[in-house]
Amino acid sequence: MKRENNAVPVASIGFTGKTAEEFFDLLKNAQVRTVLDIRLSNTSQLAGFAKKQDLPFFLDKLCGAVYREMPELAPEPDLFKRYKANELTWDEFSAAYVELIARRRVESNLDVDLFRSACLLCSEHLPHHCHRRLALEYLNSRWNSRLKITHLS
Template identity: 65%
Template sequence: MKVTTIGFTQKSAERFFTLLKDAEVRTLLDVRLNNTSQLAGFSKKPDLEFFLSGLLDVQYIDLRELAPERDHLKRYQSGELTWDAYAAAYIELLAKRRVESNLDAVMFDGACLLCSEHTPDRCHRRLAVEYLNSQWSGRLNIEHLL
């Protein structure tokens, strides 16, 4: 099953929606903790739902099960937690939530996980999809859209 990830930061709306279209994304899975921030621009939840549906016929799903905990994120952003400590805490959270059992793997086929970070290297969307792939016996073919 093909699954992609994308961050909206450092992308114009044109680039963002073109990447989704070219990747043939059918469902966008929003894994952000705060998807209504003014800093989100065109990717604020209500606007994004409208654009995805109207421009690309893509379904929008707010997937909070894969969002990080606010405290961990704030501690990482402030420098109190290193990336490795944050990543470990996030993976532990996913295991505690049993996301691999509570989410249907089929919903990830043709889906794209959305977060804000430009690249996936230090973003929880990469950790989430890699965690799920490890739990689902490598059934996901992952591509990061840049």
């Protein structure tokens, strides 16, 4: 019972396949206070309403949330490029990504409280084949299952 009281609620979301209304309603309804952007490319036209330069404004006005970039949880460009070009399977990408964040020692360099009422943001619609799920699972395994993870869809 005590472990549940100490649980740190954290979510993940992808913007692809969602309207701006759906995206911001999901964040607001989940009471997200901080959006942690773990994307490699957050300024491209493909980011639409979730562009780095616009997102802090929308989050503040629509959700009362703040924006923070978190590049330490982004994959390296070459790794992501190889996966998107089908040079790596999902399992190979996953293993390489987890190895990367382990080398970065993210569990030691990030404070678990930063994740409280936060939401990891990426572009993938669903978390199944997205590094945001891998990052949260990795951190949870290192932080003794302190994260209570919800994937917003």
